[in-house]
Amino acid sequence: MEKQNSFISDFLMGGVSAAISKTTVAPIERVKMLIQTQDTIPEIKSGKIPRYTGIINCFGRVCAEQGVSSLWRGNMANVIRYFPTQAFNFAFKDYFKTLFPRYNQKTEFWKFFGANVLSGGLAGANSLLIVYPLDFARTRLASDVRKEGQREFTGLVDCLMKIQRSTGTMSLYKGFGISVTGIIVYRGTYFGLYDSAKAIMFGEDQNASLLYKWAVAQTVTIHAGLASYPFDTVRRRMMMMSGKKTSADIMYTSSLDCFKKILRNEGASGFFKGAFANILRGFGGALVLVFYDEFKKLI
Numbered sequence: 001m002e003k004q005n006s007f008i009s010d011f012l013m014g015g016v017s018a019a020i021s022k023t024t025v026a027p028i029e030r031v032k033m034l035i036q037t038q039d040t041i042p043e044i045k046s047g048k049i050p051r052y053t054g055i056i057n058c059f060g061r062v063c064a065e066q067g068v069s070s071l072w073r074g075n076m077a078n079v080i081r082y083f084p085t086q087a088f089n090f091a092f093k094d095y096f097k098t099l100f101p102r103y104n105q106k107t108e109f110w111k112f113f114g115a116n117v118l119s120g121g122l123a124g125a126n127s128l129l130i131v132y133p134l135d136f137a138r139t140r141l142a143s144d145v146r147k148e149g150q151r152e153f154t155g156l157v158d159c160l161m162k163i164q165r166s167t168g169t170m171s172l173y174k175g176f177g178i179s180v181t182g183i184i185v186y187r188g189t190y191f192g193l194y195d196s197a198k199a200i201m202f203g204e205d206q207n208a209s210l211l212y213k214w215a216v217a218q219t220v221t222i223h224a225g226l227a228s229y230p231f232d233t234v235r236r237r238m239m240m241m242s243g244k245k246t247s248a249d250i251m252y253t254s255s256l257d258c259f260k261k262i263l264r265n266e267g268a269s270g271f272f273k274g275a276f277a278n279i280l281r282g283f284g285g286a287l288v289l290v291f292y293d294e295f296k297k298l299i
Contacts, residue, residue: 137159
């Protein structure tokens with residue numbers, strides 16, 4: 001009973017922590033998504049609204065054109081998503097680990113590495129399958145550049161219902177396959193780099209500074225995020241295709257088609273639009289969590 005209460009307490013505190021962190025950096029997240037998906041936004045494609053030229057330009061214009069509160073558009077879906085994601089991660093994580101032998105990290109590193117990446121990828125894919133519509137709705141709400149009263153969707157439920165009625169339930173899963181690939185790439189890069197960096201930086205030193213460990217973790221997170229970012233760009237763009245019915249509106253017919261067209265029309269840099277905002281969001285989120293942990297100690 002005590003363990004159960006501890007789990008529930010940690011789960012709820014984690015939720016509060018995540019809600020504070022996500023809400024604090026939500027403006028950066030929205031700017032990142034607008035820059036990342038602007039090539040698919042009808043008002044920008046038609047020239048009705050000028051393109052965003054960078055983070056500062058996007059931030060300033062969103063405040064001026066849509067209001068300061070619009071910087072948090074789509075944040076509620078992101079906060080709600082945390083709870084089922086964490087719950088299913090707990091449920092799936094241990095189960096998928098049992099499907100693989102227990103390899104020794106030192107003597108069988110590559111087998112250990114492969115099993116970890118695969119079990120993590122499978123757990124992530126199954127969790128994502130359940131919460132993907134929430135991520136889909138967040139993307140569509142955040143990528144809406146219209147003013148209040150003219151928006152495509154009035155909120156989370158309205159977005160899901162309209163898309164489902166328009167082009168079916170599977171439309172809520174556009175980009176799912178490429179999302180799973182992105183999870184595996186991120187996890188593989190993070191796991192490989194983090195272990196290598198720890199071995200090089202700290203060796204057998206178990207008393208390494210917490211600040212150094214945090215710096216290494218942040219550096220690895222940035223590199224893993226950049227390695228998987230093209231997959232995130234493609235999945236977000238595919239999400240923007242849901243609900244479209246005419247060939248003129250459907251820019252990409254598949255994730256592969258999206259990859260090809262971005263490379264051809266925008267160059268390799270097209271895959272990394274909004275990546276710097278993503279890095280800022282990561283730093284901001286980490287700092288918020290550090291301050292939150294310190295605040296909890298005072299209570």
